[in-house]
Amino acid sequence: MIRYDALDALPVRSALPALTEALEGAGTAVLVAPPGTGKTTLVPLVLAGLVGGGPARRVVVAEPRRIAARAAARRMAWLLGERPGESVGFTVRGERAVGRHTRVEVATTGVLLQRLQRDQELPGVDIVVLDECHERHLDADTAAAFLWDVRQALRPELRLVAASATTDAGGWARLLGGAPVVEAEGVAHPVEVVWAPAGRPVRPPHGMRVDPALLAHVASVVRRALAERDGDVLCFLPGVGEIARVAGQLGDVTDVDVLQVHGRAPAAVQDAVLAPGARRRVVLATSVAESSLTVPGVRVVVDSGLAREPRVDHARGLSGLTTVRASRAAGRQRAGRAGREAPGFVYRCWTEAEDGRLPAFPAPEIKVADLTAFALQTACWGDPDASGLALLDPPPGGAMAAAREVLSAVGAVDCAGRATPVGVRLSRLGVHPRLGRALLDTSGEGAEVVALLSEEVPREYGDDLAGALRRARRGGDAYAGRWAAEVRRLRAVSGEFSHPPARDRRTGGSEQAGPGAATGARGRQEEHSGQAGPGTGDDRLAGLVAALAFPERVARLDGGSYLMASGTRAELEEGSGLRGAPWIVVAVADRPAGKGHARVRLGAAVPQDVALAAAGPLLGGHDEVHWAGGDVVARHVERLGAIELAARPLQDADPALVRAALLEGLRQAGLGLLRWTPEAESLRQRLAFLRAHLGEPWPDVSGDALHARVDEWLEPELGRARRRADLARIDAGQGLARLLPWASGQAARLDELAPERIAVPSGSRIRIDYRDPERPVLAVKLQEMFGLRQTPAVAGVPLLVHLLSPAGRPAAVTADLASFWKDGYKGVRAELRGRYPKHPWPEDPATAEPTRHTNARLRR
Incomplete structure (x- = not known):
């Protein structure tokens, strides 16, 4: 007997006329209905004509989770006064309850994808409802894209409904060809927020690890909620391991049933959670209870603030679930569970200030997950790069490239990315393509191991x-x-x-x-x-x-x-x-x-x-020539990928490989590996000076520039080198000379523009220090500069003159010799004439005779 009283109480009933009109007109619709309004239960029954007197149709409801699919089917069957498998049935991986007269079938999105790949037309199906679209599961996004393709190309009469409690209604409407958006009003009871952060800092989650101190705190908050409030308590935790740990910490709580709800929970436990209990209950649940399930009797929610999402570590080639901070949207969904039947409370195990820094929405799986199975689905669908699919978010190019590499390695796609016969078989196994290929390679003998690897193994099973x-x-x-x-x-x-x-x-x-x-x-x-x-x-x-x-x-x-x-x-x-x-x-x-x-x-x-x-394709032998330990190492190496299996010295290494190793050595250890004579050092400094002040055609002789032009200045010497000792015999100065601007004729002006030495008034030729290309230095005894009024310059750049005492020690530094003679010389003269009385110290150095000698020698 149909339970009309329960059906009439569902608020989504008011939106049914608009939804029916949208489907009759556009053939597509986006239904936005808050949790608890009946969108998952009443809407499919009305669309199928099982209640409300509409035409008889066959409806498939796609749910992202198995537990939600079973629960939705059981709830609808109960509303009809039937058992699952009669008018309403369900299909999940490994379990099916569908009969000859089934008009509403609830299936997981994975099952729906398998069905679409086998027969794109979905014969016999009139309407598909994609439930909980806001969760953005990869299978759900893919199924929506495929169904839109089917409607566009094969079955324009197929009706599609995207249904969710909170979603990007505009985005889904555009995706479904401008579908009308139908909104249902919910009965929202107020939910008071209680901020309950831990008393001391806890470590943030990393990978699958959650700080035990946080779990202990969550358990204490559950105890506090039991003491302060009435009704059942629903506690959100990221995974099965954390649920088990918190359940253990609540084991001594009396007069309360502690239930654990997750995808791996026994069916009996799931059924117990979805029915009112005889005693007060604490329900420990993963995010499966955010929107897909209604847990009766809940008046309090305790939120750990954590969730599990798929992630790929491309750098290490690892993928799996990781623990993250739940988004603000998830927090709102969780809190809403406390107000489904009456006013309630939500205890959030973090601070109000932290709440504002949380991500607004969970990351769509297509952005963060391993896309290997997705890429295989699209390849089998005939769109290898997914460019023609109606997706809210396009798949990242790097993730798709990595996925195609895996598919190519397992023989699932050809060089153009199209699915091979093996790929088609793999797509129908219902497991990751990697595991599917292992299953085929072992002719089914590996089924037990593949089954273990298809789902997270309990931690107590060991590693x-x-x-x-x-x-x-x-x-x-x-x-x-x-x-x-x-x-x-x-x-x-x-x-x-x-x-x-x-x-x-x-x-x-x-x-x-x-x-x-x-x-x-x-x-x-x-x-x-x-x-x-x-x-x-x-x-x-x-x-x-x-x-x-x-x-x-x-x-x-x-x-x-x-x-x-x-x-x-x-x-x-x-x-x-x-x-x-x-x-x-x-x-x-x-x-x-x-x-x-x-x-x-x-x-x-x-x-x-x-x-x-x-791992046969990764096995290979090849010559390895590289720079290691300060010299060229040449070996023939047998490797399994990065694993070295055996190696032997290589006598006749490829000259190109040797040359590359030597260049790497020069990059690592520097150009000092070459032979730098004083003349070579001086030439490099002079060229650096000219480059800094005159630019082209004078060459850039910085380390990077010399590495870039190694072919021009180190050949043929580098081509004959085989080891570090050979580099030490290469004259760097001879090589640098090849970079001089010979073609323009400017090379001949090197000594004119940047001379090694310069004549000073005493007749001495003093070496110029070009180590600082911005301002070369002339270090000369002060008496040898008497009579020179203008600061000497090279290439139009005044030298920085270091004036030395008779003993060769610095006495003064100036870039303006005339100013020094006028102002600075008096103080230097007063200091030095007493220390060096035998040397001339004229009062007017600008007109005095320069000399390298003492007064005694001058008199002789």
Whole structure:
């Protein structure tokens, strides 16, 4: 029996006439309805004609999460007085409840994408509702783009609704061809904000790590909320691990049921959360409870302020979830859960000042996530670069290029980016293309390991992939149950592609099962034999599958850490079961705060032969000639990516490589590696002076400029050099002479414009110091300059004259000799005539006779 009283109470009912009119006219609509108005439950029932008396249609509702899809279907079935699988059903990965008479099907966006790839026309479907668009999940954005393509090119009668509690309504309206925007009024109860920051500073989140002090504080705030307020408490935490930790800290709270809600929670727990409880409840939830689910009885929200989002570390070739500060939009969504049924309270575990610095909205996944699966979807759709797709945000070019490299490596796309037959198969496996290729390469034998790697493994399973496999097989928890279901699904779907077998992309051979063929019956027999070690049973299978999926993350022990083939270093945590293994494969990793190396979260020991076979394309030998340790090092090296396997000295290295190494040495150690005679140093300084004051055609002789013109001034000497000692024999001055402006004839004026020495009044020829190109220095004894009224100059630049005592010590510095004779000389004369009485100290130096001698010699 239909529960009309519950249906009539849903506020979205007032927007249904406008929504129906929009779909009848434009065929598309954007529905903006606050949480709790019934957009996820009543709207599909009305559109399908199950309530309200409209025409019978088949409606597909796309939800971003499995838990939300199941909950929405169950709620709609309850409203109709039915069970899921009758008029309303659902399809999520590994679970389906749809019958012959189902008119509303709730499916995850991933399932919808699979369906679109199999049959673009979606036969039998009249309306698609894309729910929770504001969350900007990558699958949801992709599904919307594909559906718009279908409507434009194949089925103009297909109706589309983008529905969300809070969204960029204008952007979605433009994306759907100018779709009308229909807004529903909600019943919003006031929610009072209580700022509840920690009493002492806590470390910000980094990677998957959350400061335990913050989690302890969140638990204390939950206790405070229970004491201060009535009703159930909904607490938002970033992930499963944090939920378990806070649940443990609330274990002694009496007369309260503590429930944990996340994608890995058992169905029974999820159902219990979505129904009123007999006792007061504390519901610990991830962001899944922000908008997709209504938790009855909640009057208080405790918000940790954290969320998990996908990120890619392109520098280290790692991707995964990371903990971030939740956006202000997410904060509003979370707070709203406390006011769904009555006035409520939200306790925010940060300061009001911090709130203003939070990001306004969560980052769209397409901007931050690994785009490999997305790129495969678009390639199979026929638009490899996604340039023709209707997307709110275009995919970043760098991320798409990295994705195409992975797809090319696994044989999923050709050189033009088009999907290959293997790529089409991979797109239909429902796992990441890397894992899908490993599944095909092992002919389905790796299904158990692929299932483990498809979802975050509980931390209590450890970091050893083989050990986690054995733990999952034993069962006993919700994760193991879901894992077993996924294994069954993967074995079934991989069986569809067993003929023809996948081509082994790593060996380049004809069609065969690939490196995983060796793990067939023998490997299965060994799995339960109790043997341990990377070469047997579970360990070998785990290492093989991980290596096939992540060949660039094959790593060898190198000192206290592991060096991956990609060049990234990774470290194991203390007590790891993988410690000491010569070779491992890093399946999951993050980067701890303040660390340059990755940290292994999940990996597998792997025999060297399996590592080399799985990462075959990265294996190669080549000559390496480079500058290291102060000289040229020439070797022939066998490498697996960045991992050096073997090396031998190279006797006849390629001259071009040697030359490049020598140039690198000159860049690192400087031009001082050459032989710089005093004459060469002087020439360089003189040329630098002329360049500074006269410019062209005088050459730039700075280090960078000389490196840039090395072909002009160091050949052929550099071409004959083979090692550092050869550089030391190259006369730098001879090379610099080649840079003089010979063609213009200016080279002949070098001694005129920048002479090495200059004649002074005494007849001496004094060397000019050009070390400072802005103002060369003439250091000369004071008596030798008597009679000279004008400061000497070169190339029109007055010299800086250092006047010396008879003993050669500085007595005065001047750039204006006439002024010095007039004003400064008297004080110098008074000081020096007593110290050097045998030397002449005339009262008028400007008219005196210059001399290099003493008075006694002058009299003789």
